[in-house]
Amino acid sequence: MTKRVEIYGQELPGIPWEDRPEGSGSIIWRSKKNPIIPRDLLPDSNSIFNSAVIPFDGRFAGVFRVDNTTRHMDLYSGKSDDGINWKLEAEPIKFYCDEEETGKSEYKYDPRVVRLEDKYYITWCNGYHGPTIGVGYTTDFNNFYQLENAFLPFNRNGVLFPRRIRGKYLMLSRPSDNGHTPFGDIFLSESPDIIHWGKHRHVMSTVNGSWQSTKIGAGPVPIETSEGWLLLYHGVLTSCNGFVYSMGAALLDIDQPWKILYRTKCYLLSPQEDYECVGDVPNVVFPCAALHDSATGKIAIYYGAADTVVGLAFTEVEMLVNYIKENSL
Numbered sequence: 001m002t003k004r005v006e007i008y009g010q011e012l013p014g015i016p017w018e019d020r021p022e023g024s025g026s027i028i029w030r031s032k033k034n035p036i037i038p039r040d041l042l043p044d045s046n047s048i049f050n051s052a053v054i055p056f057d058g059r060f061a062g063v064f065r066v067d068n069t070t071r072h073m074d075l076y077s078g079k080s081d082d083g084i085n086w087k088l089e090a091e092p093i094k095f096y097c098d099e100e101e102t103g104k105s106e107y108k109y110d111p112r113v114v115r116l117e118d119k120y121y122i123t124w125c126n127g128y129h130g131p132t133i134g135v136g137y138t139t140d141f142n143n144f145y146q147l148e149n150a151f152l153p154f155n156r157n158g159v160l161f162p163r164r165i166r167g168k169y170l171m172l173s174r175p176s177d178n179g180h181t182p183f184g185d186i187f188l189s190e191s192p193d194i195i196h197w198g199k200h201r202h203v204m205s206t207v208n209g210s211w212q213s214t215k216i217g218a219g220p221v222p223i224e225t226s227e228g229w230l231l232l233y234h235g236v237l238t239s240c241n242g243f244v245y246s247m248g249a250a251l252l253d254i255d256q257p258w259k260i261l262y263r264t265k266c267y268l269l270s271p272q273e274d275y276e277c278v279g280d281v282p283n284v285v286f287p288c289a290a291l292h293d294s295a296t297g298k299i300a301i302y303y304g305a306a307d308t309v310v311g312l313a314f315t316e317v318e319m320l321v322n323y324i325k326e327n328s329l
């Protein structure tokens with residue numbers, strides 16, 4: 001008998017959900033309501049994408065990347081009753097800082113949110129003399145506090161694990177450069193206090209001649225399962241028409257998560273719908289958040305589409321984990 005794959009975590013009976021379309025063999029399938037967040041949800045938004053959501057107080061809360069009509073990139077708070085229909089605050093998040101220097105930032109984008117102990121931590125790409133990883137937290141999604149940047153520039157795609165491992169906080173990241181990075185592997189770092197980071201370990205490299213040949217980066221917060229840490233990530237290839245961003249997944253060792261157990265050979269979701277192929281940056285599927293229900297194994301994935309809107313997709317943990325194991329590099 002095949003062992004059932006379990007998600008370790010809270011039950012989420014109100015998870016947004018649509019059954020897989022009849023006759024479909026897709027491991028991940030799109031919401032029929034896509035894009036669930038349009039580019040013009042706010043009066044001065046040029047685009048809303050690459051955003052993070054999380055269960056909060058019986059509802060849902062999130063931190064959203066909004067590029068306004070001056071094309072300034074910043075983070076906005078939002079709430080939703082059902083995880084699909086969102087109301088965003090009209091003004092960007094104002095982070096409180098203990099020191100003035102901490103709050104200096106030319107831009108903020110591509111957030112992730114994780115509940116870690118008694119706080120909700122936000123990580124994002126922070127413009128401090130080049131892109132690096134900003135870290136902040138909230139307890140109510142009304143008041144936000146900023147900590148020190150995790151790393152020196154240049155770095156992106158900072159993603160915290162949802163619990164300590166061997167007594168340490170862990171973060172995935174992708175060291176990069178100051179431009180639209182044409183390279184990048186995933187690394188893991190640890191910290192005793194979410195301020196000081198070290199013991200950097202290599203996790204994953206790109207794969208020549210594939211959908212993930214140019215660069216890769218961690219997506220949503222890893223999901224703890226009975227088969228290891230489930231990591232959704234983006235992979236990029238360089239086509240004759242520029243970068244193409246797709247979604248893949250991996251299983252990491254539960255106690256030593258820099259060790260890959262399995263990793264998808266094929267992409268799981270690639271830009272194929274109009275709203276993924278046409279926008280400010282064409283051909284982008286960029287996962288940033290994943291809700292999950294431990295009781296049913298349902299997973300709802302939020303992803304940026306064409307750097308313009310937010311899409312939603314679905315899968316089931318057993319289906320996904322078995323596919324990763326059976327179709328691994």
